[in-house]
Amino acid sequence: MVSGKEVAQSLKWRVMVPGxxxxxxxxxxxxxxxxxxxxxxxVLAAKLKVSGFMKRAWKIGADDPRKAVHxxxxxxxxxxxxxFYYIRPLYDGVGGTAMWAIMTVVVIxxxxxxxxxxxxxxxxxxTLSAGALAVGIHWLASKSGETAEHMILGSAVFLxxxxxxxxxxxxxxxxxxxxxxxxFILTFNLVALSGYRVDELLELAEQRLxxxxxxxxxxxxxxxxxxxxxxxxxxxxxxxxxxxxxxxxLVVCVDKYLQEGGxxxxxxxxxxxxxxxxxxxxxxxSEDSLANLARWEPAHGRFRxxxxxxxxxxxxxxxxxxxxxxxxxxxxxxxxxxxPEYIKKHIRDGCxxxxxxxxxxxxxxASSIKxxxxxxxxxxxxxxKNNAVEELLDAFKSLQQADSAPLLGSxxxxxxxxxxxxxxxxxxxxxxxxxxxxxxxxxxxVDGEKPGLSKPPTSSLSSIVSQGEDAMKTLEHV
Amino acid sequence: MVSGKEVAQSLKWRVMVPGxxxxxxxxxxxxxxxxxxxxxxxVLAAKLKVSGFMKRAWKIGADDPRKAVHxxxxxxxxxxxxxFYYIRPLYDGVGGTAMWAIMTVVVIxxxxxxxxxxxxxxxxxxTLSAGALAVGIHWLASKSGETAEHMILGSAVFLxxxxxxxxxxxxxxxxxxxxxxxxFILTFNLVALSGYRVDELLELAEQRLxxxxxxxxxxxxxxxxxxxxxxxxxxxxxxxxxxxxxxxxLVVCVDKYLQEGGxxxxxxxxxxxxxxxxxxxxxxxSEDSLANLARWEPAHGRFRxxxxxxxxxxxxxxxxxxxxxxxxxxxxxxxxxxxPEYIKKHIRDGCxxxxxxxxxxxxxxASSIKxxxxxxxxxxxxxxKNNAVEELLDAFKSLQQADSAPLLGSxxxxxxxxxxxxxxxxxxxxxxxxxxxxxxxxxxxVDGEKPGLSKPPTSSLSSIVSQGEDAMKTLEHV
Numbered sequence: 001m002v003s004g005k006e007v008a009q010s011l012k013w014r015v016m017v018p019g020x021x022x023x024x025x026x027x028x029x030x031x032x033x034x035x036x037x038x039x040x041x042x043v044l045a046a047k048l049k050v051s052g053f054m055k056r057a058w059k060i061g062a063d064d065p066r067k068a069v070h071x072x073x074x075x076x077x078x079x080x081x082x083x084f085y086y087i088r089p090l091y092d093g094v095g096g097t098a099m100w101a102i103m104t105v106v107v108i109x110x111x112x113x114x115x116x117x118x119x120x121x122x123x124x125x126x127t128l129s130a131g132a133l134a135v136g137i138h139w140l141a142s143k144s145g146e147t148a149e150h151m152i153l154g155s156a157v158f159l160x161x162x163x164x165x166x167x168x169x170x171x172x173x174x175x176x177x178x179x180x181x182x183x184f185i186l187t188f189n190l191v192a193l194s195g196y197r198v199d200e201l202l203e204l205a206e207q208r209l210x211x212x213x214x215x216x217x218x219x220x221x222x223x224x225x226x227x228x229x230x231x232x233x234x235x236x237x238x239x240x241x242x243x244x245x246x247x248x249x250l251v252v253c254v255d256k257y258l259q260e261g262g263x264x265x266x267x268x269x270x271x272x273x274x275x276x277x278x279x280x281x282x283x284x285x286s287e288d289s290l291a292n293l294a295r296w297e298p299a300h301g302r303f304r305x306x307x308x309x310x311x312x313x314x315x316x317x318x319x320x321x322x323x324x325x326x327x328x329x330x331x332x333x334x335x336x337x338x339x340p341e342y343i344k345k346h347i348r349d350g351c352x353x354x355x356x357x358x359x360x361x362x363x364x365x366a367s368s369i370k371x372x373x374x375x376x377x378x379x380x381x382x383x384x385k386n387n388a389v390e391e392l393l394d395a396f397k398s399l400q401q402a403d404s405a406p407l408l409g410s411x412x413x414x415x416x417x418x419x420x421x422x423x424x425x426x427x428x429x430x431x432x433x434x435x436x437x438x439x440x441x442x443x444x445x446v447d448g449e450k451p452g453l454s455k456p457p458t459s460s461l462s463s464i465v466s467q468g469e470d471a472m473k474t475l476e477h478v
Numbered sequence: 479m480v481s482g483k484e485v486a487q488s489l490k491w492r493v494m495v496p497g498x499x500x501x502x503x504x505x506x507x508x509x510x511x512x513x514x515x516x517x518x519x520x521v522l523a524a525k526l527k528v529s530g531f532m533k534r535a536w537k538i539g540a541d542d543p544r545k546a547v548h549x550x551x552x553x554x555x556x557x558x559x560x561x562f563y564y565i566r567p568l569y570d571g572v573g574g575t576a577m578w579a580i581m582t583v584v585v586i587x588x589x590x591x592x593x594x595x596x597x598x599x600x601x602x603x604x605t606l607s608a609g610a611l612a613v614g615i616h617w618l619a620s621k622s623g624e625t626a627e628h629m630i631l632g633s634a635v636f637l638x639x640x641x642x643x644x645x646x647x648x649x650x651x652x653x654x655x656x657x658x659x660x661x662f663i664l665t666f667n668l669v670a671l672s673g674y675r676v677d678e679l680l681e682l683a684e685q686r687l688x689x690x691x692x693x694x695x696x697x698x699x700x701x702x703x704x705x706x707x708x709x710x711x712x713x714x715x716x717x718x719x720x721x722x723x724x725x726x727x728l729v730v731c732v733d734k735y736l737q738e739g740g741x742x743x744x745x746x747x748x749x750x751x752x753x754x755x756x757x758x759x760x761x762x763x764s765e766d767s768l769a770n771l772a773r774w775e776p777a778h779g780r781f782r783x784x785x786x787x788x789x790x791x792x793x794x795x796x797x798x799x800x801x802x803x804x805x806x807x808x809x810x811x812x813x814x815x816x817x818p819e820y821i822k823k824h825i826r827d828g829c830x831x832x833x834x835x836x837x838x839x840x841x842x843x844a845s846s847i848k849x850x851x852x853x854x855x856x857x858x859x860x861x862x863k864n865n866a867v868e869e870l871l872d873a874f875k876s877l878q879q880a881d882s883a884p885l886l887g888s889x890x891x892x893x894x895x896x897x898x899x900x901x902x903x904x905x906x907x908x909x910x911x912x913x914x915x916x917x918x919x920x921x922x923x924v925d926g927e928k929p930g931l932s933k934p935p936t937s938s939l940s941s942i943v944s945q946g947e948d949a950m951k952t953l954e955h956v
Contacts, residue, residue, distance in 0.1 A: 060647050067647050075640035078663075082635055082671050099668055106639075106664045157560055161584075162553035169538050169545050185556075186584045190577055193560050281802075285763045324759075328806045331900060396889070411874070415896035418889050422809060 069227050070111050077105050077222040081215065100208055104215025109223065113300075114231030114293030116223045120216045121296065122180030127212055130184040131205050133160075134191035139198050153192055161185050175292055232294035232303050235287065239312050239319075240366045242283060243430075245276030246319055247362035250326055250423065254355035257333040257416065274330070280316075280323040287316045302372055308440035311433070315369075318433040322362075322426045329419045332412055343410055346399055347417055350392035354420050357385040358427045365434045374438050376446040382431060389424050392417055547705050548589050555583050555700040559693065578686055582693025587701065591778075592709030592771030594701045598694045599774065600658030605690055608662040609683050611638075612669035617676050631670055639663050653770055710772035710781050713765065717790050717797075718844045720761060721908075723754030724797055725840035728804055728901065732833035735811040735894065752808070758794075758801040765794045780850055786918035789911070793847075796911040800840075800904045807897045810890055824877055825891055828870035832898050835863035836905045843912045852916050854924040860909060867902050870895055 061068040081101050108119035141152040164185050167173050173181070191201065252273040291309045299305040361381045368375040396417070437443075539546040559579050586597035619630040642663050645651050651659070669679065730751040769787045777783040839859045846853040874895070915921075 057644070057648060061644070068644070071640040071644040074643040074663075075636040078639045078667055079632055079636045082632060082667075099672075102667045102671065103664060106660060106667065154557055154560060158553040158557045161556045162549040165552040166535070166539070166545070166549040170535060182584060185552075186581060189556055189560075189580045189584065193580065194577075282762070284760070324802045324805045325809075327802045328897065328900065331803075331904075332896075411892065411896050414889065414892050418810075418893035418896075419806065422806065426809075 066227065066229055067111075070229070073222050073226050074109050076226075077109055077218055078102065080218050080222070081105050098211055100211040101215035101218075104212050105219045108216065109219050111229055112231035112234065112290075112293055113223055113228045114290075114295070114297045116219060117296040118176075118293055119179050120220055122177060123183050123212065124216060126180040126183035127187050127209065130187035131191055131209070134188045135198065135201055135205065138192060138201060142198060157189055157192055160188055228300075230294075230297055230300050230303075231290045232297050232307060232309060233301060235290040235294055235309060235312050236303075236369070238283065238286060238290065239315055240370045242280045242316070243319060243362055243366040243369070245273075246280050246322060246326070247359040247366070248273040249276035250355050250362070251359045253326060253330050253333060254351055254416075254420070277323040277326045277330070280319050281327065283316065284320065287313055308437065311437040311440050315430065315433040315437055318426070318430040321429060322423060325419055325423045325426055329416065329423070332415050332419065343399065344413065346395055347392070347413055350388070350395045351417055351420055354385070354388040354392055354424060357381070357388040358420075358424055361385050361427050361431065365430060368438070368443070369434060372441070373444045374446050378431065382428070385424055385427065389421055392421065544705065544707055545589075548707070551700050551704050552587050554704070555587055555696055556580070558696050558700070559583050576689055578689040579693035579696075582690050583697045586694065587697050589707055590709040590712065590768075590771055591701055591706045592768075592773070592775045594698060595774040596654075596771055597657050598698055600655060601661050601690065602694060604658040604661035605665050605687065608665035609669055609687070612666045613676065613679055613683065616670060616679060620676060635667055635670055638666055642666075706778075708772075708775055708778050708781075709768045710775055710785060710787060711779060713768040713772055713787065713790050714781075714847070716761060716764060716768065717793055718848045720758045720794070721797060721840055721844040721847070723751075724758050724800060724804070725837040725844070726751040727754035728833050728840075729837045731804060731808050731811060732829055732894075732898070755801040755804045755808070758797050759805065761794065762798065765791055786915065789915040789918050793908065793911040793915055796904070796908040799907060800901060803897055803901045803904055807894065807901070810893050810897065821877065821888055822891065824873055825870070825895055828866070828873045829895055829898055832863070832866040832870055832902060835859070835866040836898075836902050839863055839905050839909065843908060846916070846921070847912060850919070851922045852924050856909065860906070863902055863905065867899055870899065 104123065108116055108123060110116045110119060137153070137156050141149040141156075144152060164181050168178060168181055191205070194201065194204070252270050256270070256274065291313050294307075294309040297303075299307075361378070364375050364378050364381050368378065582601065586594055586601060588594045588597060615631070615634050619627040619634075622630060642659050646656055646659055669683070672679065672682070730748050734748070734752065769791050772785075772787040775781075777785075839856070842853050842856050842859050846856065
């Protein structure tokens with residue numbers, strides 16, 4: 001709650017004086033303040049609430065000006081439609097059904113082009129098919145007696161509505177045609193129950209189709225021609241941006257754990273970087289919806305028609321798989337390690353190097369997707385990353401040969417190392433997903449690619465451990 | 479693709495004979511088959527595809543018969559509305575605007591009561607407020623000249639539509655009033671641009687409000703009276719069911735890793751249990767949407783009005799926090815441990831016991847939420863779980879005193895133990911969230927509760943490790 005004093009302090013009056021400048025009047029307790037303090041505080045509290053709300057709203061628009069542009073576009077499209085109401089010849093042409101044009105614009109205008117196309121095409125197809133079906137059934141019913149007519153129409157309404165509603169529970173239909181089914185049920189019922197004669201109906205249907213077509217055209221023209229927001233491009237940006245965040249948060253997380261006090265200089269920024277993996281954890285819903293809408297979009301910018309958007313979801317899933325591990329790593333970070341200093345020092349370098357190498361791989365992948373070019377360095381970087389894994393394991397090996405390490409105190413440290421190795425394996429999953437994307441989306445190959453530098457086989461924890469063990473056994477035999 | 483032979487083998491003809499039984503005719507290659515094989519295969523492939531689709535659809539209905547009931551309810555509501563078109567007095571009463579009743583039913587009838595109430599109330603409020611505003615502006619504009627009238631109406635349409643569209647980007651408004659804003663824009667534009675005189679408008683508004691009210695009433699009556707699906711109850715079930723799945727998958731995961739071949743008996747079931755944590759990982763979107771809809775519902779069943787649904791989201795988040803760790807644990811399971819057999823044996827019992835205790839705690843919490851009673855055993859179980867953590871750490875301690883353990887080979891094993899301890903800490907987070915829920919939702923207290931058995935302090939990995947270290951130091955000093 002806001003106390004009266006704070007409110008009074010934050011409030012200042014500005015009064016315009018004839019010269020054009022404004023004079024600031026410091027608050028004095030006036031008669032309202034003295035007589036009705038509750039009313040006074042109520043008004044002030046409301047004012048503070050409204051100004052806080054306005055500030056938040058302004059921030060939303062300032063952070064992403066495309067949102068403000070979208071609002072102006074909606075207003076523009078509706079104003080264009082209203083022209084049909086003022087220019088008489090047009091008005092007479094489409095009759096009283098011009099309201100369908102307004103309704104169409106209001107309902108199908110979405111933030112992304114994909115969203116508007118999805119709704120527009122769904123609406124067009126559903127209106128056409130449901131209208132045709134309803135006119136057919138109406139004609140059939142009109143050939144029967146009055147009672148039979150009502151029976152036929154009633155059962156058609158019941159059966160078709162139920163069946164269409166059921167089809168919404170089927171996931172593949174739900175994803176692509178949910179809106180279309182609503183419009184199908186709506187149009188079918190409106191036409192079937194309208195009580196008009198069939199010849200009247202045909203005229204009505206023609207009018208309605210014209211107005212819906214006008215609405216869809218205006219909507220799509222405004223949506224595509226004025227600063228379009230493409231769902232596909234949004235997905236592309238989301239994935240690359242998340243990948244960079246993941247790379248940053250991995251490095252910051254390990255740094256913070258192992259090099260205490262080393263990164264104090266820019267605490268705010270490093271905290272933000274640390275939380276980056278959370279964006280990856282929570283972005284599944286956005287990715288799914290953007291990928292679904294992107295499929296409705298035509299070729300645009302660097303993206304051709306039938307671009308493999310589904311593969312972005314697989315890249316996203318592989319990234320999330322990494323993020324789960326970083327999440328666990330992050331909470332290990334909070335458990336203070338009681339390992340002796342010499343062990344910490346021994347392992348620290350290996351861990352930091354591995355996290356840097358993983359992060360390098362992720363950043364290289366992000367820039368490869370961003371530029372839509374195959375990376376010439378990725379095989380080299382993956383190789384370096386795998387070397388870092390081996391070095392970390394070597395550090396453990398030499399530690400063991402040197403000393404009986406106190407296992408209990410090193411538990412958090414060992415866990416961190418082990419999780420880093422797991423993260424390295426999962427990074428390979430991201431590499432694979434991006435490689436599939438590169439081949440499906442025909443990313444430009446790089447000229448300087450050397451065929452000799454092939455990617456070393458990805459190594460899982462168990463295979464690496466077994467290699468290490470074998471090496472040690474050999475040593476023992478020697 | 480389906481080859482022709484397979485199709486032919488799977489196809490059989492049934493012919494009804496007058497006796498009432500059916501005779502099965504084995505396929506013979508007929509003239510169609512010989513003359514137009516492509517047509518024949520096309521028809522057969524289509525038939526197979528349709529039958530596969532029907533089977534999947536049947537399974538959806540059979541798995542959750544409420545979905546089939548929902549479809550029948552939608553059909554019923556629409557048939558009831560169509561009564562308005564056949565009974566003349568009613569039809570004349572609401573004039574030609576009866577289509578709004580159909581539209582209302584089609585658009586607001588949702589699977590859950592909360593969904594229908596959300597849309598119904600949003601529609602009612604938005605229609606009322608936008609209608610009043612539009613009539614007011616229309617009246618204002620009609621007092622001016624014709625050009626000024628068009629200017630005023632045009633700019634009102636532009637400004638209000640833009641502002642309303644912008645408000646959808648504000649998260650709190652988006653969540654609760656998204657549908658209402660669409661209807662607000664729609665109604666405002668329809669009324670403002672209708673071109674009627676103000677007195678005509680008032681009559682029109684009255685008619686429209688009546689029909690929308692009729693539509694909402696029919697819709698809500700059918701939705702609530704016939705086998706209602708409450709969003710709140712769905713959320714309650716989802717959370718308890720997910721908690722049980724989490725408990726099961728934790729046990730199965732550890733069992734599978736440590737007791738190889740021990741649970742072969744029921745492979746299918748155990749695989750399903752193992753994947754249970756994935757449901758928790760992926761249920762955030764469902765939980766959010768159910769909690770939002772549940773807030774619109776009145777008191778029902780055991781849930782009072784203003785039941786703390788938001789707290790369920792916190793329980794869900796705490797569970798997901800556990801599930802991240804189980805996910806990591808699950809992939810450690812796949813790395814084969816090269817630890818010597820005696821170490822494995824030494825740690826195994828501790829790990830299995832800890833996983834069982836964590837799982838017991840989760841199951842007790844689930845049953846506490848299910849029965850909406852405070853648990854009398856939870857403090858005891860949490861204590862047992864913490865004891866299991868100590869025992870596991872003791873196992874490491876004694877191992878170290880006995881032998882210089884080969885650290886490298888034990889890496890996966892140490893990681894598993896360490897992750898289990900982390901899962902135990904995160905389970906405490908679930909315990910806390912459920913305790914808050916119990917106090918907010920006023921769960922029934924248990925009579926037999928003993929005040930002496932208070933919950934031991936939750937112990938994080940670091941504090942446990944430090945305790946262990948201190949104990950070892952004492953030992954060393956002795």
